[in-house]
Amino acid sequence: MSASNAETHTPSGCKANATSSGATLVEAEVAIVGAGLVGSSLALLLAEAGMRVALLESRKALVDKASLSAHPLPRVSALTPVSQRLLAGLGAWPGERATPYRAMQVWDAQGSGEIAFSADEAGLTVLGHIVENDVTQAALHARLATHSNVTLLLGARLSALQTSAKGYWLVLEDGRQVHASLTVAADGARSTLRSLAGIDVHEEPMEQEAVVTTVRCTHAHGNTARQAFVGGSPLAFLPLTVEEDDHYCSIVWSTTQAHADALASATPEALGKMLEEGIGGRLGKVSVCDGVHRFPLVQRHARRYALANLVLVGDAAHSIHPLAGQGVNLGLMDAAVLAEEVVSAWRRGAPWGALATLSRFERRRRFDNAAMLTMMKGFKRLFATTNPALTLARNLGMGGMHQLAPLKRVIMRQAAGERGRLPPSCR
Ligand SMILES: Cc1cc2nc3c(=O)[nH]c(=O)nc-3n(C[C@H](O)[C@H](O)[C@H](O)COP(=O)(O)OP(=O)(O)OC[C@H]3O[C@@H](n4cnc5c(N)ncnc54)[C@H](O)[C@@H]3O)c2cc1C
Known part of the structure; x- marks a missing residue:
């Protein structure tokens, strides 16, 4: 309308x-x-x-x-299964353009710390969906x-x-x-x-900006959400399947203003290279297929x-x-x-x-x-810390947590929105 x-x-x-x-x-x-x-x-x-x-x-x-582009839209959100139930109950779940993710990998690009989550481990069908905001x-x-x-x-x-x-x-x-x-x-x-x-x-200003764009990678995303911490800056590759092509990802890189300036002024080829290095080459060659959008980050309550x-x-x-x-x-x-x-x-x-x-x-x-x-x-x-003791603790912490299945299950269910007494519209 x-x-x-x-x-x-x-x-x-x-x-x-x-x-x-x-x-x-x-x-x-x-x-x-x-x-x-x-x-x-x-x-x-x-x-x-x-x-x-x-x-x-x-x-x-x-x-x-009817006026939405078939091309991936720049703003996306990771919606939890609880949010999905709420939207589905309202008849507003955008099924065909929602990309499920069943696994999540988070790692420290500066160290050896890595943690991986999967929906199966948490007894869930999916950990969530990546959905373009305008589609919802x-x-x-x-x-x-x-x-x-x-x-x-x-x-x-x-x-x-x-x-x-x-x-x-x-x-x-x-x-x-x-x-x-x-x-x-x-x-x-x-x-x-x-x-x-x-x-x-x-x-509380976060002293970071979110740099957002969309990319196509030579490796399929495998319905996995990935996030690398690159020098304190979280770089997310969020899986997007567009017309059955599962090689797209939405990028959110929360970083310093100076780094955001560098990313925004880079040529698409140079930006693709920076993203490819940031993610440690896990998705092959990265080609940028959208402009760069920037959002200053401020926490408010x-x-x-x-x-x-x-x-x-x-x-x-x-x-x-x-x-x-x-x-x-x-x-x-x-x-x-x-x-x-x-x-x-x-x-x-x-x-x-x-x-x-x-x-x-x-x-x-x-x-x-x-x-x-x-x-x-x-x-x-x-x-963000460069303190060697904290960096070590961070890497050991991630490695240790990766081995602890019950703790991971609790974290995953919390991240999926299953916290406290849910209102009837979300059950
Ligand atoms: C880069 C980035 C990535 C994000 N990723 C995620 C994610 O993966 N998952 C997630 O859960 N969240 C994510 N978020 C957060 C999410 O986008 C916001 O929390 C969410 O959009 C807030 O929704 P809202 O409806 O409260 O506000 P908004 O989306 O800001 O909507 C406000 C509405 O009010 C209208 N409006 C504004 N002023 C007036 C006025 N005076 N009179 C009338 N109308 C007005 C606006 O036009 C708009 O339609 C992300 C945010 C950023 C910046």
Whole structure:
């Protein structure tokens, strides 16, 4: 579906009126700002349960499956089996373009440390899937575009947030206004709504940038995700199968700014060579088949997720180093847990935007998110060190862990998202 700027799609779900000045007023039970992977999933979870949802997105059009290039798209995510179950339950699992990975290899390019994981060892069918973000996004947007409980406001640019007796008014630059008892910020790491609500965030620059591109290798990827730590910089080769060709990989190299400059300014041939050396030649000759995209890395954690009638989810609440591919997965779990708490309150006739309801969500999610943020910081520091004692410990640690099947099984199940009490939508 495509839509023009400042378009409001109001199916039967929400009440939409016009003021005397002609501005659209939308009344919903929940207003979500941001139709990324997290906001879109949350909107569908709530709408499927019967709630009336207004979804505001600054982009002027939804992502349309028909307009996606057949060529691999640059932004991908490693989605856990738990995230897969959530998306499949919403009818938005992009099956045909999701590449399963059944093994994972992580090694220290500066030493002998190496650890390998396989789905079989953990009693899982797959460890996860690599999926192009826009492919998942298109599947979610296709479901949202036709959902009778969802009002979509595209080209939505927030200008003000005003409290009301029962929640918040969201005022858009073009005059449209949305009212809801619960307003959700799903507008990403630099959330405008979080700032308008005055929620402070703890920020920690990672002194690294992620350099992203797509390559084709002479060796097949073998459905294995690989990550080498090259001088403290994690270099990931994530398997992508494109039209049955299993020689593609999506690259994420998180590295210093100077090194990112060097990678970005290299010719495709020179960059291919650098990647081939970085991965120790394990996939043969590497040919770059896309431009280079760069993302500055900053870890952020909001000091609180919830106020009365307002809550943060996904990257608006926490953004994390991509070395373990957990950002979207944590955000999808936020969406699932928030939907469980909100729908349960709504069905009981209790105020679903009440601080007590939202605090229950925060208590269930903050610890998991904080633990993952701390772990990523620790990994980054451990692999960045040049201290010989720590380098030795790191290599011995990886080697030792490789021998410990029960410990590996626990790590794999945790990385697959099987942690704590899962909401029904993820079981
Ligand atoms: C290089 C890299 C690799 C990564 N790899 C992985 C991985 O393998 N696995 C994984 O789980 N995670 C990964 N991540 C993290 C992941 O991309 C993010 O965690 C995820 O995209 C966050 O989703 P979100 O929906 O919360 O936010 P976003 O994706 O940022 O979506 C926010 C949405 O809100 C909209 N918006 C923004 N501002 C406004 C506004 N004011 N009004 C209305 N709409 C607005 C935006 O247009 C967008 O649609 C990676 C990140 C990077 C940088």
